[in-house]
Amino acid sequence: MKIHKEGRRILFVTLLVLLALNLLLNRYNGPNVAFNRIFAGISVIAFLTLLQFFRSPFRRLLTHEDLLLAPADGKVVVIEEVYESEYFEDARRQISVFMSPINVHITRNPVSGIVRYFKYHPGKYLLAWHPKSSTDNERTTVVVESDAGPLVLFRQIAGAMARRIVWYVNEGDEVSQGEEFGFIKFGSRVDVFVPLDADIKVTLGQKVKGGETVLCQLKG
Structure with missing residues (x-):
């Protein structure tokens, strides 16, 4: 380590x-x-x-173009159908991973592909599990066109303790599954938005490891 x-x-x-x-x-x-x-x-x-x-810590990264990996260590706190308003403007499946202060806070690319959209949003510092934290808190939004075909959106979200988000990607970058795309200091969450037909492989309350746990399988 x-x-x-x-x-x-x-x-x-x-x-x-x-x-x-x-x-x-x-x-x-x-x-x-x-x-x-x-x-x-x-x-x-x-x-x-x-x-x-x-x-x-060292991670044995699992890579496969149609599998979406956990972007961070933590616990799955949301699996639901939502309306994604920033980029897709349609219904998506949201999977959220909450990171406590004792978790590793490296954030990793859940898929390999090309970054088609990136934006940093200044904002509030509501508790990370607050329903509005995904849209009101300080956050970054990344959209990657995956090698499997579907577009995947993921967000780093600051919480009440997390007062700094760091990112290492920009629009046009080619990213590799499991590699670091950022870091969130002192606890927060990462939201992932996938197509409705994605085959979810995790359950609410499940503990996941960034770059190792499969969240879902994408359909090309």
């Missing part, structure tokens, strides 16, 4: 701050040894928690 590039600067600064606070505490609060040890323990736990958030 390695540390993701999005976390290296944050981890370095956090480590320096915690070391400085502990050194100052030991210098000016010397007699209170018990309190110093408690604070040191809290500092270690806080740093390790942040460290695990930015972990980038």
Whole structure:
């Protein structure tokens, strides 16, 4: 396992701050040894928690042009037919994966293909499971023409804790299934919109792994 590039600067600064606070505490609060040890323990736990958030574990990526893979680690919280108004302007099947703060927050391309549309939307920071978070929160929208034929839309959505979305794709890019297309810092969700005839392979509440779990099978 390695540390993701999005976390290296944050981890370095956090480590320096915690070391400085502990050194100052030991210098000016010397007699209170018990309190110093408690604070040191809290500092270690806080740093390790942040460290695990930015972990980038090795994944054995499954690739197949007609399979749509989970774009992130987390839990499936939505499987329903909806009206997609930003790009398709018609009915689609929505599959949403919620990422808690303890999940890996790398977002991966669910399919291989060409990016036909990309847009960043500034917005609110409603709780990620709020029904309006998909349309009102800060988010990115990516539409890929998959190698299997159908267009697939997916969104990174910021939540109450996630205050920064990072993306690595632009219109016209060729993307590969399972490769990183972005990162969401500190918890949120990813929505995927597929044709109504897609064969859904997951269930509500199921835990999924980005780049490994098959969400559905596309029909060419």
